[in-house]
Amino acid sequence: TDLSRIRNFSIVAHIDHGKSTLADRLIQSTSTVADRDMKAQLLDSMDIERERGITIKANTVRIDYTANDGNAYVLNLIDTPGHVDFAYEVSRSMRAVEGSLLVVDASQGVEAQTLANVYQAIDADHEIVPVLNKIDLPAAEPDRVKEQIEDVIGIDASDAVMISAKTGIGIPDVLEAIVTRLPAPTGDATAPLKAMLVDSWYDAYLGVVVLVRVIDGTLKKGERIRFMSNNTVHHVDRIGVFRPGMQPVDILGPGEIGFLTASIKEVRDTSVGDTITTEKKGTEAMLPGFAPSIPVVFCGLFPVDSAEFEDLRDAIDKLRLNDASFSSEMETSAALGFGFRCGFLGLLHLEVIRDRLEREYDIELITTAPSVIYNVYMTDGSMIELHNPADMPDAVQVDRIEEPRIKATILVPDEYLGDVLKLCQDRRGVQLDLTYAGSRAMVVYDLPLNEVVFDFYDRLKSVTKGYASFDYQMIGYQEDQLVKMQVLVNDEPVDALSMMVHRTRADARGRVLCEKLKELIPQHMFKIPIQAAIGGRIIARETISALRKDVTAKCYGGDATRKRKLLDKQKAGKKKMRQFGRVEIPQEAFINALKMD
Ligand code: GDP
Ligand code: MG
Numbered sequence: 109t110d111l112s113r114i115r116n117f118s119i120v121a122h123i124d125h126g127k128s129t130l131a132d133r134l135i136q137s138t139s140t141v142a143d144r145d146m147k148a149q150l151l152d153s154m155d156i157e158r159e160r161g162i163t164i165k166a167n168t169v170r171i172d173y174t175a176n177d178g179n180a181y182v183l184n185l186i187d188t189p190g191h192v193d194f195a196y197e198v199s200r201s202m203r204a205v206e207g208s209l210l211v212v213d214a215s216q217g218v219e220a221q222t223l224a225n226v227y228q229a230i231d232a233d234h235e236i237v238p239v240l241n242k243i244d245l246p247a248a249e250p251d252r253v254k255e256q257i258e259d260v261i262g263i264d265a266s267d268a269v270m271i272s273a274k275t276g277i278g279i280p281d282v283l284e285a286i287v288t289r290l291p292a293p294t295g296d297a298t299a300p301l302k303a304m305l306v307d308s309w310y311d312a313y314l315g316v317v318v319l320v321r322v323i324d325g326t327l328k329k330g331e332r333i334r335f336m337s338n339n340t341v342h343h344v345d346r347i348g349v350f351r352p353g354m355q356p357v358d359i360l361g362p363g364e365i366g367f368l369t370a371s372i373k374e375v376r377d378t379s380v381g382d383t384i385t386t387e388k389k390g391t392e393a394m395l396p397g398f399a400p401s402i403p404v405v406f407c408g409l410f411p412v413d414s415a416e417f418e419d420l421r422d423a424i425d426k427l428r429l430n431d432a433s434f435s436s437e438m439e440t441s442a443a444l445g446f447g448f449r450c451g452f453l454g455l456l457h458l459e460v461i462r463d464r465l466e467r468e469y470d471i472e473l474i475t476t477a478p479s480v481i482y483n484v485y486m487t488d489g490s491m492i493e494l495h496n497p498a499d500m501p502d503a504v505q506v507d508r509i510e511e512p513r514i515k516a517t518i519l520v521p522d523e524y525l526g527d528v529l530k531l532c533q534d535r536r537g538v539q540l541d542l543t544y545a546g547s548r549a550m551v552v553y554d555l556p557l558n559e560v561v562f563d564f565y566d567r568l569k570s571v572t573k574g575y576a577s578f579d580y581q582m583i584g585y586q587e588d589q590l591v592k593m594q595v596l597v598n599d600e601p602v603d604a605l606s607m608m609v610h611r612t613r614a615d616a617r618g619r620v621l622c623e624k625l626k627e628l629i630p631q632h633m634f635k636i637p638i639q640a641a642i643g644g645r646i647i648a649r650e651t652i653s654a655l656r657k658d659v660t661a662k663c664y665g666g667d668a669t670r671k672r673k674l675l676d677k678q679k680a681g682k683k684k685m686r687q688f689g690r691v692e693i694p695q696e697a698f699i700n701a702l703k704m705d
Pocket of ligand 2: 127128129
C-alpha cells in the first residue's frame with residue numbers, strides 16, 4: 109500500500125466516554141463488517157470485558173475508507189484499554205501509531221484517565237484530534253468541554269469534532285478528520301525489515317499470535333525472522349490483517365499493522381516492544397524497548413476444595429498463556445493448604461483473573477489479603493523482597509522496611525472534595541497539588557500503595573457517589589514504620605489474614621478486623637476467641653459466643669422437608685468453609701474482613 113494512503117491511530121478516552129461505541133460506528137459505517145454480523149462493542153471480545161464494560165486486551169482493526177478526495181485509504185485502529193491497571197498496554201500500542209482521537213464525553217468533561225491517556229499519546233508524539241461525544245445528551249456542554257480541554261490538557265480544541273457515537277451524528281466527519289488531520293506513516297520499503305512487536309496472545313487454534321507494526325522493509329510469509337531481544341529465530345507460517353476477523357495476506361509493508369504466527373510456543377517467548385527483523389541481512393538498529401510490565405499486587409489463591417488444586421494449576425497455566433503480565437508460583441499455607449501466590453498489575457487485574465478462574469474454569473477460590481512488595485532490609489545488611497506477609501522475618505532481624513508509593517491524580521466535583529481529602533489523609537496520603545478545572549477539583553496525592561490495594565476505589569466511588577475519577581503511577585519506595593499484624597482464631601494463627609500495617613494504624617485495623625470476623629464466622633458449639641496481634645502483643649480481641657441449642661430442631665421441629673432442605677443448604681455452605689483447627693471460616697470472610705469502612 110502507498111504510505112500516503114495509510115492512517116494509523118488509536119482512541120484515547122476515560123472509561124465510559126464512548127471509545128468502544130465509536131470504534132463500532134467506524135467499523136459499521138465503512139461496511140468493514142456486514143450489518144447482520146454487527147454486535148455491540150465488537151472489539152471487546154471477552155465475555156468479562158463485555159460484562160464489566162472494559163477493554164482488557166488491546167485490539168486492532170483495519171478499515172477501508174474512500175475519502176472525500178476520492179482516494180481509498182487504509183485506516184488501522186488499535187483499541188487500547190481504558191483502565192489504570194492496564195496503562196502499560198496503552199503505552200505499548202501508542203508507539204505503533206501516529207495519531208489519536210481524544211474522545212471526551214461532552215456531558216462529563218475531562219476525567220483522570222482522559223489526562224493519563226492523552227499524556228501517553230503526547231509522549232508518543234501523536235497528532236491529536238479532539239472528539240466530543242454524546243452531543244445528543246441534553247446535558248452536553250460542548251463549549252465548556254472544549255475550553256476545559258484547552259485549559260487542562262493544553263491542546264487546541266477549536267476544531268473538535270462533535271459527534272454522537274450512539275446516534276451516528278458526526279461519524280463521517282471523524283473519518284475525514286482521520287484522513288486530513290492525522291499524518292501518514294513514514295518508512296522505507298527497500299530497507300531491511302524492522303517491525304515492532306506490539307502485543308501477543310495465545311489462540312487455541314493458532315498458538316501464539318503476534319501483533320506487529322512494520323516500520324521499514326517488508327514482512328513476508330515463509331520468511332525466517334529474528335526477535336532481536338533474545339535472538340530467537342522463527343519461521344513465519346502466517347501473516348494477515350484484522351478486519352476485525354483474521355484475513356491472510358502475503359506481505360505487510362512499511363506503515364502496516366497486522367499479525368503473524370510462527371509456531372511460537374508461549375506468550376512469554378515474545379516480549380512486547382521487541383524488534384523483529386529477518387534472520388539474514390536484518391536491521392542493526394533495535395527500536396527503543398518498552399518498560400516491562402511488572403506485577404505490583406500479590407495475593408494467594410487457594411481452592412476452596414483442596415481436591416481442586418490440580419485443576420487450579422491447569423487453569424492458571426492456561427490463563428498465563430494469554431497474559432504474560434500475571435505471575436504465579438506455588439504456595440503452601442498452614443491453614444489453606446496448597447495454592448498459588450499470584451502477582452498482578454493492580455486490583456482490577458486481580459479481580460479479572462480471579463473471576464475468570466471461577467467462571468471459566470469453575471473453581472471456587474479463597475483469595476488472601478492483597479499485598480504489595482515490601483523491601484525488607486535486614487540487620488545483616490541483606491535485603492528481602494517481601495511478597496507475602498506470612499514470610500515476614502522475625503522483627504529483631506529487621507533493620508527497616510520500605511514500601512511502594514504512588515502518585516494519584518483524582519478529579520472530583522467541588523462538593524465532594526472534602527470527603528476525598530479526608531479519605532486520602534486517612535490512607536496516609538501527602539497532598540502534592542490541588543487545582544481547579546472548571547467546577548472540578550484536581551488533587552494529586554502521594555499515597556502508600558498498600559493503602560490503595562484493598563478498597564480505595566470502592567471507597568472513593570462511594571464517598572463521591574461515583575463522580576470522582578482516579579489514576580495513578582508508581583513513584584518509588586520509601587521507609588516507614590511497618591509491622592506485621594497476625595490474626596488468631598481460637599488461638600490458631602490464620603496466616604492468610606496476616607497483613608503489613610503502619611504502626612499507628614495497627615490498633616484500629618486490628619479492632620475492625622476482629623469485629624468483622626466476629627460477624628463473618630458463624631457460631632460454633634464452643635466459644636471462639638478472635639485476636640489480632642503484633643509479635644506477641646495482643647492489640648484487639650473479640651469473642652464469638654457458643655451456640656447453645658440446635659436451631660433447626662427448635663424452630664422447624666414439625667416440618668421435616670423444610671428441615672432437610674436447611675440441612676442441605678448447610679452442607680452446601682460447608683463446602684465453602686475452611687477448617688482452622690476446630691473452627692470453620694467461610695470463604696467470603698477472607699476478603700470481606702479486609703475491607704475497611
Ligand atoms: P468506553 O468505556 O469508552 O469504551 O465506552 P462505551 O463505548 O462502552 O460507552 C459507554 C456508555 O455510553 C455505553 O452505555 C454507550 O451506549 C454510551 N454511549 C456511547 N456513545 C454515546 C453517545 O454518543 N450518546 C449517548 N447518549 N450515549 C453514548
Ligand atoms: Mg470500551
